[in-house]
Amino acid sequence: MYLETAAAERGAFQTIGHGHYAHDALGWAGGRNVFSDLAGSQQVSAEAIAVRDPEVIISLQAVPKPAATIAARPGWQHLRAVREGRVVVLDRGHKLIPGPRQIEAVQAYAQALHPELFA
């Protein structure tokens, strides 16, 4: 899966790699970060996301917009996660603050990654 921590709609896609608490939180939620080879906060190119082709895309947004806005990004309809409707937009809230509320983040990631377990 690919966790987007910030983006400027058509570029500047920000994600995280190993050593970042959000990467660990994703792991505890049962997710495998496609950019686990990167360290800390990183900017990745759209084509790098296409090459890694994640199964699930989780986008953290301060003011959550519909997942359709991500599907509408140029080229993104070719990504597996978008084709299979597995794009989840989550309220950023406290998810990018390293603290005790990371437990809530783990739960939110788990729900996004394994919706069938929470049905």
Add this chain to the structure above:
Amino acid sequence: MTAMTTGRWSLAPALAVLLGLTALAVMLALSLGAAWVPPARWLGQDGLERDLVWVWRAPRVAAAFFVGACLSLAGLLFQGVFRNPLAEPYLLGSAAGAGLGAAVALLLPQFLPAAWSLPVLAFLGAWGASWLVLAVGRIGGEWQPARLLLAGVALAAILSALRGLLLMVLGDESTNLRAVVSWQLGGVQTPTASELLGFLPWMVVLGWVAWRLAPGLDALGLGEAAAQSLGHRVPRLVSASVLLAALATALAVSWGGLIGFVGLIVPHLLRWWLGPLHKPLVPACMVAGGLLMVLVDTVARSAMPPSEIPAGLLTALIGGPFFLALLLSRRERA
């Protein structure tokens, strides 16, 4: 058109060389990236490779060319109007205005559709800043390039400070701060197919208007009085050129973020190559600026995959020393 041959090269062979280099650069740009796809496999069986070239890279390469062409055209116009070799969008407030508009778009709640707010606000910022600079320059009724330039520098400082203030006030963990910072460092955005089609008319319009303004800018190079006596209406010429440059800057900023240096070095390099006349410089600058940005964006995408390097850092880090070296070598010859 005998005037076209006063430079060391005339336009046609120079343009042929530049277009040839651009074709090579585009081939390189389409092949390089997060994964290497040689031209032989561009139309191959592998769906991912085809997508990489045509879906992910081609639109972005086109946007990079567009951004570079706009930036160097803006630089050429600003240098011509202000008769100052330092003039470029980043010194004169129009890029700072666009940057402030874009920071507003990225940080404040959206009142426009997301895809529109950034280009529209960047555009308004660049235009507003250029109008202000022109208004200050017009006070007293006479055009003083030095005064315009100083007004631009002051305005750029004010607008950058406002952008910084906005970042400080709004930039906590709950905002798009990293994306804004990255955008400020410059990076070519990927257009949709319909936006891609919009680039061509813009380039034609910008190039055509600049071409029409070129004789006036040549005359202005001889001084304002000389330009007036040659029949050019200087105030109109100046405001038309500045607004055209602001438009080009806004387009470049909304597609590439804040990318400095291209607007400064490309016109200078071409002036050394082709001579000072603006008519050949207009198309040559647009092609050369586009060529440079295609190369820069290719490095940004493929130097450290899957990470991406902000293009504005690259233009300054590679362009700066290159430009200094050229300055030194020219001094030795002189």
